Amino acid sequence: MSTETVEQQEVQEVEVKETESLLSKRRRKIMSDPLNDDNPITIQVLGICSALAVTVKMMPTLVMALAVIFVIVFSNLIISILRNVIPNRVRIIVQLAVVASLVILVDQVLRAYMYDVAKVVGVYVGLIITNCIIMGRLEAFAMGNKPWDSFLDGLGSGFGYSWIILAVAFFRELFGSGSIFDFKVFEAIGWTSYQANGLMVSPIGAFIILGLIIWVQRYKNGYVEH
């Protein structure tokens, strides 16, 4: 690895003490950062495409979120375990191969056990392969950190992604279809004449909600783009 380490300057190497507990303060920070201060969608603005595409209803969104969490956690873990034997020159291809295999696995399982959902999210599950969040975490974190840390980082980033798309889906389904998880909310409270908002169903609705979430979050955190 001697001559090519220059390429890995971005890698966040952190000194680790031998006796560190499994959920030390530093590790909890690895996990909690992506949830808010370093959120992959709202701060790093990665993975926007899927945030727009799959968030029409809660159920497919939930499945998509779980799929992404699974893929990111295990690709982080696998790449981190292999990080010292992966040849540097082909590392991106190796990362891609691992991610793609995990995604195909998820797709196959969905087709077997949740065919109804697979019909809806099918295309987008395949696109997890190109989700920038995953490749970004592998390159920036898993290639330079130990397996357990990478595992936690994957969990953090996965949940960071998930809560945002679930929040977007919540508002889109509520206003666009008048339901939550296909349960007709407005009818249940007696408002039967609710006119579904077509804008929320189209990707534009997701843009607007995402924009509002980013606005609120950055206002609270005081985060400024440099």
Next chain:
Amino acid sequence: MQQSNLYILIFSVALTVVLGGLLSIAAVGLKPLQTKAVELDTKKQILSSVMEITSEMDVIGTFNTRTKSVAVNVEGELVEKDDEGATIVPEKINIEKESKKDSENKVLPVYLYMNEKDTTKVEAYIFAMFGTGLWDKIWGYVAVAPDLTTIKGISMDHKAETPGLGARITDKEVKDRYKGKQLFDSNGYLVGIEMKKGERGDSSLFDEHEVDGMSGATLTANGVNEMLLKYIGFYQAYIDKVKAGETVALN
């Protein structure tokens, strides 16, 4: 040493073999379940044209006890063997593939929904349909009463119609608009059922060959109209034969 070409080559080959092997095992292992899921989905769609499907229903069991199936060509003749001499299973006919064939080579399934008590009496004839919506393919099943003109129910699905607009063809409310409508006029000519442009929300405004449209989804509605008319056209010879009282053998 770790970065030599040979090392990279060996590493890549090993990785490919391991990942490829894992995926093959998964694909082969899950295949039976996936086939079952597709079968269940098809039968659910067929049945949903004649009944409400609830989540706790035994779809496969109901399908097997209540329906009989035959395969017919556009001449209305029953087809039992395909070109290679293999027995045709109507449930396995791929409508999308059939839609691309010339009409004289088409083999289409007919599902006969039988009376619950008297299993020799047909309660509905269910015909398959396939067409194009606004963005991608749409397909469905239309159940026709024994008079072979009154619609008993319809089920439709789509690949990529706009959610909230064209995708509403899967909504119960939209499908129910077809119930009781007539495919043929009083002289026996095929008229079909036209989903109108716009949405007026009052079913009394439409005659027996028209249904209320879907606001903002006229192009999907056009696709549905065309699909229905075209496929009933393909089945017309069979329909005429049944109407004429020709005994259509059942397996």
